[in-house]
Amino acid sequence: MTSSSIIMAHGSGGRLSNMLINELFFPAFNNPVLNQAHDGALLTMECNQLAFSTDSFVVNPYFFPGGNIGDLAVNGTVNDIAMCGAVPKFLSAAFILEEGLPINDLKEIVNSMAAAAQAAQVKIVTGDTKVVERGCGDGIFINTSGIGIINHQQKISPENAQVGDVVITNGYIGDHGIAILSQREGLSFETTIQSDTAALHTLVATILNASANVHLLRDPTRGGLASTLNEIAQASQIEIRLQESAIPIRDSVQAACNLLGLDPLIIANEGKLITIVPQVDAGAVLQAMQQHPLGKESAIIGQVLDRNVGKVTLETTIGSLRMVEMPLGEQLPRIC
């Protein structure tokens, strides 16, 4: 490519657009469907139940400890598909680039996307690139949309948490949000806190294999555990009661939260899920999750009650009970 940074003509639909496509996107995402170069991708798939999801990523900064906007964008949509109980198959990738973005940054991001897609066994099959003038964007925004196949009969839904069920997570919460915040604010802690960005679909497969009655899967991203569990409590019209002592939080993340006055329950995660299963299956699900590479620190963190319908409560380490509110606004903007 002749320029070292993105110029308006890269979004023109003309020769420079084609160079970007042919010299960067096609080689990185290389697969037969993408290479058809059609207005869209033609997919052959035997199915009758699909999951379809979309997410735009505007994380700032776009490089951060443990990842970048590229692998985040792939893993984020893979996870949304997986939380529907589906096996992710195909992704789209749409870029909004700001004039002046270094092409080397774009290359690194695109290569991370390609690596994340390969790791998650999904294909990036169609895409789009737009360029906006300097000052009308912020480096790079990426939208990924995805299609997955549902090949089981379990009813997984935000409305399906049932009294007596058990709430399980796959490990330490708050890593992603604190990693971004540290990078953005130039904070340094004793250890570098890394984003937990990861594709969770094989962990979901493990869970679906361990129980035939998984009631709920969700990834607590923006708004953290507090938002996700409040949404579930409202949708299912139940109470979720958490045990503070059972929630896995790294000492470094807890220390950063104390320093910054943040509640770890509202910090974003990008490699965590919560699943809600009948109590009778909880042991088997927990054990299976702990044997998965992304579930070693899995823990039962709470249960589903019928007392404070639509609410989330927390039994603290000192034995008191407090409400966990849906956060009103934005403690940490541009986290994903």
Add this chain to the structure above:
Amino acid sequence: MTSSSIIMAHGSGGRLSNMLINELFFPAFNNPVLNQAHDGALLTMECNQLAFSTDSFVVNPYFFPGGNIGDLAVNGTVNDIAMCGAVPKFLSAAFILEEGLPINDLKEIVNSMAAAAQAAQVKIVTGDTKVVERGCGDGIFINTSGIGIINHQQKISPENAQVGDVVITNGYIGDHGIAILSQREGLSFETTIQSDTAALHTLVATILNASANVHLLRDPTRGGLASTLNEIAQASQIEIRLQESAIPIRDSVQAACNLLGLDPLIIANEGKLITIVPQVDAGAVLQAMQQHPLGKESAIIGQVLDRNVGKVTLETTIGSLRMVEMPLGEQLPRIC
């Protein structure tokens, strides 16, 4: 909604995000799949051939004569799906909002999307909203991705233009680009030139009904006819020869192009397609197109030759022959 413009908290995943979703998006896009409020949409569809496409829209200004970024975003992805020869079924909608965007503008845009989706008989089934700080975006960017079903056996592909084929378009070219440009630059002509934004999938169905051997469908958006036809000429390794006198251009658009020194062949369209069919079917296809509301001014504009392989040529009104080049760069940025 308590605020008259978008604030960062609308993208937080917290209560204000939920208000936007529950008070604006859900009522506008109302359908049972969306209302599941899952991480993604669960779709039941019997099929084995799908089309999947994505497009981000950054058009500036976001309101323009004949439409706005909302109906443009719906029609654009509907058309990309249709150009694959598929029937569009489901769309996603992902918003990147700039802090300070008037909520009334967002409402008008969302209502236009809902109306366009209803007109095109597609459902908006899943979505996402992000907010960026003032100065890090430009009012509103929208990504739509779409899924369509292919229910015929025709081989429609950019590589499938064949020597002897005929090139047909469904009407006046250049309207969209000139409408945007006039609005942006505050130019006024004798008549207001309106964007041609429209959903073309029923016109595509008409074409597929009129010929069992449709070789190619494409919508000449960014980069106009010149880009689209050059891409086809290269992919199919043929020459496309256009007849200048046959290309439908409004007097007002031609006059604006003359004034601005622009070639109408590179101006973007949002409600036009070109189809390439065997000569033997051309009459039937043209007649069928002319009876469709979006095809009244359909015309045969050129043919496929084997002389200047990979090139597009134009026989001018004075009988000379000129090359139609792929535009290098950006004559009209942020056109879609």
